[in-house]
Amino acid sequence: MKHLLSVDDLGGRDGIEEVFRLTDSFVEVSERQIPRVPALRGKTVVWLFYEDSTRTRLSFEQAAKRLSADTMNFSVSTSSVKKGESLRDTVQTIEAMGVDCIVVRHGSAGAPWRVADWVDACVVNAGDGWHEHPTQALLDSYTIRRHLGGVDGKRVAIVGDVKHSRVARSDVLAFSALGAEVTIVAPPTLLPPSLDGWPVSVSHDLDAVLPKCDVVYLLRMQRERMTEALIPSLREYTAGFGLTRRRVDLLDESTLVMHPGPMNRGVEIAAEVADLPRSVVVDQVRNGVAVRMAVLFLLLGSGMDLT
Amino acid sequence: MTTVVLKGGRIIDATGERSGDVVIGEDGRIASVGQNLSADRVIEAGACIVAPGLVDLHAHLREPGHEEAETVETGSRAAALGGFTAVVAMPNTEPATDNAAVVREVLDLGKAALCDVHVAGAITVGRAGEQLAPMAEMAALGVRLFTDDGNGIQDNRLMRRALEYASGLGVTLAQHCEDDSLAAGGHMHEGEWSSRLGIPGVPAEAEELVVMRDIALARLTGASIHFQHVSTAGAVAMVRAAKAGGLAITAEVAPHHFTLTDECCAGYDPVFKVNPPLRTPNDVAALKAGLADGAIDAIATDHAPHAQEAKEKPFDEAPPGMLGLETALALAMTELDIDLATILGLLSWKPAAVARIGGHGGPIVEGAPANICVIDPAASWTVDPSLLASRSRNTPYTGRTLMGRVVHTFLWGEPVVVDGEATR
Numbered sequence: 240m241k242h243l244l245s246v247d248d249l250g251g252r253d254g255i256e257e258v259f260r261l262t263d264s265f266v267e268v269s270e271r272q273i274p275r276v277p278a279l280r281g282k283t284v285v286w287l288f289y290e291d292s293t294r295t296r297l298s299f300e301q302a303a304k305r306l307s308a309d310t311m312n313f314s315v316s317t318s319s320v321k322k323g324e325s326l327r328d329t330v331q332t333i334e335a336m337g338v339d340c341i342v343v344r345h346g347s348a349g350a351p352w353r354v355a356d357w358v359d360a361c362v363v364n365a366g367d368g369w370h371e372h373p374t375q376a377l378l379d380s381y382t383i384r385r386h387l388g389g390v391d392g393k394r395v396a397i398v399g400d401v402k403h404s405r406v407a408r409s410d411v412l413a414f415s416a417l418g419a420e421v422t423i424v425a426p427p428t429l430l431p432p433s434l435d436g437w438p439v440s441v442s443h444d445l446d447a448v449l450p451k452c453d454v455v456y457l458l459r460m461q462r463e464r465m466t467e468a469l470i471p472s473l474r475e476y477t478a479g480f481g482l483t484r485r486r487v488d489l490l491d492e493s494t495l496v497m498h499p500g501p502m503n504r505g506v507e508i509a510a511e512v513a514d515l516p517r518s519v520v521v522d523q524v525r526n527g528v529a530v531r532m533a534v535l536f537l538l539l540g541s542g543m544d545l546t
Numbered sequence: 547m548t549t550v551v552l553k554g555g556r557i558i559d560a561t562g563e564r565s566g567d568v569v570i571g572e573d574g575r576i577a578s579v580g581q582n583l584s585a586d587r588v589i590e591a592g593a594c595i596v597a598p599g600l601v602d603l604h605a606h607l608r609e610p611g612h613e614e615a616e617t618v619e620t621g622s623r624a625a626a627l628g629g630f631t632a633v634v635a636m637p638n639t640e641p642a643t644d645n646a647a648v649v650r651e652v653l654d655l656g657k658a659a660l661c662d663v664h665v666a667g668a669i670t671v672g673r674a675g676e677q678l679a680p681m682a683e684m685a686a687l688g689v690r691l692f693t694d695d696g697n698g699i700q701d702n703r704l705m706r707r708a709l710e711y712a713s714g715l716g717v718t719l720a721q722h723c724e725d726d727s728l729a730a731g732g733h734m735h736e737g738e739w740s741s742r743l744g745i746p747g748v749p750a751e752a753e754e755l756v757v758m759r760d761i762a763l764a765r766l767t768g769a770s771i772h773f774q775h776v777s778t779a780g781a782v783a784m785v786r787a788a789k790a791g792g793l794a795i796t797a798e799v800a801p802h803h804f805t806l807t808d809e810c811c812a813g814y815d816p817v818f819k820v821n822p823p824l825r826t827p828n829d830v831a832a833l834k835a836g837l838a839d840g841a842i843d844a845i846a847t848d849h850a851p852h853a854q855e856a857k858e859k860p861f862d863e864a865p866p867g868m869l870g871l872e873t874a875l876a877l878a879m880t881e882l883d884i885d886l887a888t889i890l891g892l893l894s895w896k897p898a899a900v901a902r903i904g905g906h907g908g909p910i911v912e913g914a915p916a917n918i919c920v921i922d923p924a925a926s927w928t929v930d931p932s933l934l935a936s937r938s939r940n941t942p943y944t945g946r947t948l949m950g951r952v953v954h955t956f957l958w959g960e961p962v963v964v965d966g967e968a969t970r
Contacts, residue, residue: 325855325858325859326858326859326860327858345860347860347861347862348744348814348860348861348862349744349745349814349860349861350814350860352813352814353814353858353860353861368744368862369745369746370743370744370745371744405744408742408744431740431741432736432737432740432741432747432749433736433737433738433740435738435741437742
């Protein structure tokens, strides 16, 4: 694997499980008193974030530091991008400074593919438009595996704005590669125009799905969707598709509640539901660091001894 | 100028096919057509087709305003190499070709070009879709086709008035069929691939709604209307039905729409971004059927050069458009299961009739203007962007091997392409 642009780059179930085995050892590293290994000493990783991100950038940064990599941050808001520099010139300039890995977040679907065409460094997609967010899918799958013992055969409901969600696209690919049964639940306006080829079933009735799932994965509902005539109001969305206190009673005792963050408490998830023990949102964030350590190690640390 | 004889070619024009010699006289006209003819210079055309020069209803020559992408000179050289002896230059220049002054500028530039350059005028001022442009003053300079190409006219009443006004001038409106509100924010065909790739889509219905409305307005006004770059199965069906109902409707299809599909966008390379977008295999099949059965009148290139830096962007930030002039004929010959005479009709005499371009489109008879292309139907060649004459390189066919090559092109008797090379 030269780049991680899509979940498909991981090579299916076997490739994803290899990431998980590495992640297990990095979870162990993270629990040490000094949670740091010299695996990527001398390697440089740069963050190229064309969109705001707090948790993903910090999570990658923590992962790189725990592997002893050097990191640089390219902040678009203060950079020459404001002076009209093209994406190609920007990435080639950065590469010329000597970087081994570029972690890209961009508002345009496919932008990391363009970057990968233009540089020799390895490229990690940290979110491209509505398209993919592969490390999120890895940390989500890993979290399910840790809590439920595996992903195979698990029934996962992904609820909300799938149309605009890179998390949903990557999660569908990863969950189904690992053998989960995925149901997406949303009003038709928040579904992609076509689901041909998607290994999912579709429902518009959350109450009917909730009793029959092992994981409820809630997507963030963005407020501007109302102005695009996709939903009449957030109130109506919550009534139909929010995980309210009442709906939690429909869940099996062991069903997990997940969310990629940042949460809109009171919209897609009720505040008290977010704080229930079955809600593993904080674990997702914790696992994200170890998963990203595994990804960076896989891409940059070939031949190195983990111990 | 000396006289030239094209010896022993298959002569194909609107009147049919025959074998023979064609002598091009010193006056730029065909001196004679027959057997065993001689002239100062002999060009063997035995294995070749001798046809009227091709006519493109839809070329973006980019001048004035975007000379970094193309000029009238470079675009006309690409046209001549593609077998075209006449092109209609689209009005989305900067400034827009929406008045006599800009029309005159482009026509003047065209005088030195390697093909005849006709101009399409804008329907509305600034192509903004609000106020009618001075169509009469442009028509007085010979403009016969008007379009806001790149933009469709959204307002129903304005489109009605434009059709009525145009019919009084004896000119035709050409519509870029796109409903702005349905298409808003889209960058490729809306469907299976856009959903998977996370690229906002443009549904086929954004095109079809405008085709539907304009057919209704053609019925209301009695005016003629031409549909540009038809790309969907539904649009072809509506055009076919409207023609059967006797309306004065014509339509063109671009080569990329019958040779490429939306799946091409999977690598996010904006060289495959075009408007209307590449559609589905089902649409491709419908376009091919429409080209075969006459529902579609013309193959038009929608030649849309873009400078390298404009396309070196993420898919949604890059402008739409792809090169077409140098590959159109070979794509049609390679990809369409249609007899050659029909293909040449779609590329030559039928578009000449749509745009009312005199002197082009044949027939190849004594006394007619010598606007001729000579085609080797058996020659195969591989598309190499670095070898194209266009100033830009945005062809989606890099590396594709095509059958059929233009060997010679004569413009009013002048050999502007000889042995596949432009002479100037």
